[in-house]
Amino acid sequence: MSGQQMELEAMADMFNKMVDQCFKKCVAEYRESDLSVGESTCVDRCVHKYWGAHQKVQDILQKQMQAGGPSARPM
Amino acid sequence: MSGQQMELEAMADMFNKMVDQCFKKCVAEYRESDLSVGESTCVDRCVHKYWGAHQKVQDILQKQMQAGGPSARPM
Amino acid sequence: MSGQQMELEAMADMFNKMVDQCFKKCVAEYRESDLSVGESTCVDRCVHKYWGAHQKVQDILQKQMQAGGPSARPM
Amino acid sequence: MDQDQARMLAALEEMQMRDSLRTFNGLVERCFTDCVTGFRSKSLTDGEDKCVTACAEKFFNHARRVGQRFGELSQKQQEDLMKRMQPK
Amino acid sequence: MDQDQARMLAALEEMQMRDSLRTFNGLVERCFTDCVTGFRSKSLTDGEDKCVTACAEKFFNHARRVGQRFGELSQKQQEDLMKRMQPK
Amino acid sequence: MDQDQARMLAALEEMQMRDSLRTFNGLVERCFTDCVTGFRSKSLTDGEDKCVTACAEKFFNHARRVGQRFGELSQKQQEDLMKRMQPK
Numbered sequence: 001m002s003g004q005q006m007e008l009e010a011m012a013d014m015f016n017k018m019v020d021q022c023f024k025k026c027v028a029e030y031r032e033s034d035l036s037v038g039e040s041t042c043v044d045r046c047v048h049k050y051w052g053a054h055q056k057v058q059d060i061l062q063k064q065m066q067a068g069g070p071s072a073r074p075m
Numbered sequence: 076m077s078g079q080q081m082e083l084e085a086m087a088d089m090f091n092k093m094v095d096q097c098f099k100k101c102v103a104e105y106r107e108s109d110l111s112v113g114e115s116t117c118v119d120r121c122v123h124k125y126w127g128a129h130q131k132v133q134d135i136l137q138k139q140m141q142a143g144g145p146s147a148r149p150m
Numbered sequence: 151m152s153g154q155q156m157e158l159e160a161m162a163d164m165f166n167k168m169v170d171q172c173f174k175k176c177v178a179e180y181r182e183s184d185l186s187v188g189e190s191t192c193v194d195r196c197v198h199k200y201w202g203a204h205q206k207v208q209d210i211l212q213k214q215m216q217a218g219g220p221s222a223r224p225m
Numbered sequence: 226m227d228q229d230q231a232r233m234l235a236a237l238e239e240m241q242m243r244d245s246l247r248t249f250n251g252l253v254e255r256c257f258t259d260c261v262t263g264f265r266s267k268s269l270t271d272g273e274d275k276c277v278t279a280c281a282e283k284f285f286n287h288a289r290r291v292g293q294r295f296g297e298l299s300q301k302q303q304e305d306l307m308k309r310m311q312p313k
Numbered sequence: 314m315d316q317d318q319a320r321m322l323a324a325l326e327e328m329q330m331r332d333s334l335r336t337f338n339g340l341v342e343r344c345f346t347d348c349v350t351g352f353r354s355k356s357l358t359d360g361e362d363k364c365v366t367a368c369a370e371k372f373f374n375h376a377r378r379v380g381q382r383f384g385e386l387s388q389k390q391q392e393d394l395m396k397r398m399q400p401k
Numbered sequence: 402m403d404q405d406q407a408r409m410l411a412a413l414e415e416m417q418m419r420d421s422l423r424t425f426n427g428l429v430e431r432c433f434t435d436c437v438t439g440f441r442s443k444s445l446t447d448g449e450d451k452c453v454t455a456c457a458e459k460f461f462n463h464a465r466r467v468g469q470r471f472g473e474l475s476q477k478q479q480e481d482l483m484k485r486m487q488p489k
Contacts, residue, residue, distance in 0.1 A: 002415060003418075004233075006415070006418055006419055006422060008240060009240065009422070010423075010426060012240065013423065014426050015244075015291075015292075015295055016244070016247065016248060016251065017426060017429070017430045018291060019251075019287070019291050020251060020255070021433055022287070023287055025437075027283060027284075030259070030260070030276050030280040030283055031279065032279060032283070033278070033279045033282030034283070035283065035286050035290065039287075040290065041440075043291060043294075044290070044443070045440040045442060047291055047298070048294070048298070048443035048444070049433075049440070049443065049444070049445055050433055051295075052445050053436075053437065053445065053449075056445070056450070057425070057428060057429050057432065057453065057457045058425075060454060060457045060458060061425065061461070064458075077239060079321075080324055080328070081239070081242055081246060083328060084243070084246070085247075085250060087332045089253070090380075090383055091335060091336060091339065092250060093379060094336065094339075094375070095343070096257055096258065097379060098372060098375055100264070101264065102372075105344075105348070105364050105367035105368040106367065107367060108374065109371070110371065110374050110375060116264075118378050119378070119382055120264040120265075120266060122382040122386070123267035123268070123382070124261050124264070124269055124273070125253075125257055127269050128256060128257045128273075129253050131269070131277055131278065132252060132253050132256065133249075135278060135281045135282060136249065139285055155416070156334060158416060159334070159416065160337075160338060162417075162420045163334070164338050164341070165420075165468075166420070166423065166424060167342045168467060168471065169427075169464050169467050170427060171342060171346065173431065173460060173463055176352065176463075177459060177460075177463060180432075180436070180452050180455035180456040180459055181455065182459070183455045183458030183459045184459070184462060185462050190466065193463060193466050193467060193470075194355070195352040196352055197467055197470040197471060198355035199345075199355065200345055201471075202356060203341055203344060203345045203348075203357065204341050206366065207337070207340060207341050207344065207369045208337075210370060210373075211337065211369075214370075214373055
């Protein structure tokens with residue numbers, strides 16, 4: 001249960017960071033409250049790229065762990 | 076109880092962000108440890124404006140909820 | 151117990167901020183995955199300086215408390 | 226629905242609530258950062274007021290869109306996982 | 314004072330403590346960011362030392378002032394709420 | 402090992418796990434910020450892919466090094482504390 005809850009917290013944290021990053025990268029001005037066509041497309045791609053970067057870093061982490069590298073956290 | 080606790084956590088988070096934002100916007104250099112008259116005035120106004128922005132965004136959120144718009148969080 | 155746990159959380163938070171700050175200050179580009187000699191030296195010094203700043207601010211906080219100054223948090 | 230499931234659901238609801246409040250506070254900070262740059266008065270100027278309003282509404286639209294895309298990617302990941310788990 | 318109130322107070326104290334530690338860590342980060350920019354030595358230089366000291370003291374003064382204004386606004390909000398709740 | 406110690410250890414493990422996930426998410430954000438700047442496609446370009454890979458690997462190496470230095474400083478602090486506590 002606790003492990004599942006942490007996974008959910010991490011997912012929520014990742015979602016929040018994604019929202020923030022893609023807003024910074026794709027939404028430039030606030031003259032209108034609707035996203036323009038260009039901004040909408042940018043946001044969609046940004047979400048995909050962020051997801052892709054997240055997957056890639058997970059893969060790298062797993063490789064490093066399998067190579068027996070010590071944890072990045074102090075013991 | 077739990078709802079009240081969350082309200083308090085949110086308020087504390089908002090306070091911390093306000094402290095940080097107003098420090099960035101109003102305090103420019105560290106030659107002295109006291110706030111100058113100009114910095115003090117700026118900080119007072121910054122707190123009022125941050126509070127005002129917070130209220131305004133709450134109003135907007137309530138309007139959007141009443142209009143039946145779906146939640147900003149994925150379900 | 152709870153006080154000890156909070157100390158650990160604060161220490162973990164401080165560690166994370168240190169990791170982030172020193173990465174920003176010392177690691178400039180990503181052509182290679184290994185830290186260069188210059189980057190490694192910079193990181194070591196950065197950690198020492200961050201630790202030193204942390205100690206110094208703790209000392210200042212204690213002095214302010216002993217001087218009877220009111221808490222920085224609203225009551 | 227047994228006690229474990231009930232507890233899990235309550236924890237989930239609590240977390241979504243916390244997350245919503247965090248997103249909200251982050252939005253206020255973001256829009257304040259971008260819209261409010263002068264401090265000659267205590268009240269938001271007309272320009273700042275309009276900017277914060279548009280920023281907030283735009284952020285909600287943005288977060289909703291991100292949520293939809295995120296949901297699609299999560300679902301696809303779940304489906305891919307199921308396929309790999311399926312016996313041949 | 315019953316058990317519920319005692320638990321609530323303990324939770325409040327715990328949260329204020331956590332919040333103070335968070336504010337403290339944020340302050341260290343802020344002052345480090347602004348004051349420490351060279352890494353030719355392990356120790357803080359005289360200039361950095363003075364800068365961090367002034368930054369920290371100034372931040373405490375600042376946070377205290379923000380706290381006072383924040384308290385005033387919170388109190389006013391509570392009073393306004395009471396007035397609206399009051400029977401005519 | 403009694404119940405209190407067991408509970409303390411479990412809390413510690415939970416916190417280290419949470420902290421690792423937080424560090425991980427922070428790393429993804431950092432590398433995304435620095436490496437991904439164009440949105441003409443949904444997939445990472447070759448250049449972005451390489452940049453994110455190098456950034457992540459470099460961050461792990463960096464975090465490991467920070468962890469080692471941090472551990473040394475923590476240990477030294479503990480030893481200094483012991484010496485001061487020691488009876489003369």
